[in-house]
Amino acid sequence: MLVKTRVFELSNGSYKNLSELARVMGISVSQVYRVREGKRNINQKFIIGAIKAFPAHRLDDLFYLVAESSTEDEPLAR
Incomplete structure (x- = not known):
């Protein structure tokens, strides 16, 4: 099993760029970028950090x- 995230879709309306998202998450921009790029x-x-950024x-x-x-990045059924 792999953990995937919807953080980047959610951040579009909340944060203007990856730098701002990373700052709020308390992690480096490079870590955010590398997760986004897989x-x-x-x-x-x-x-x-995601919990902090999207309480x-x-x-x-x-x-x-x-x-x-x-x-494919399709979520497993609950």
Whole structure:
């Protein structure tokens, strides 16, 4: 299972760029960029930062799971 995020879709209306999002999340811009590009997995710091940046959203609004062998980013059924 892989953890995927909706943070970048949600940030479009809330934050003007990745630098601002990273600042609010308390992590580096490079980490945010690498997660967005799929070059880095989502870790605990990213999850905590996302909760800080989007306090009105539930955890399952921010993140979802996909099968590791899946070629698409479709969330698994709940």
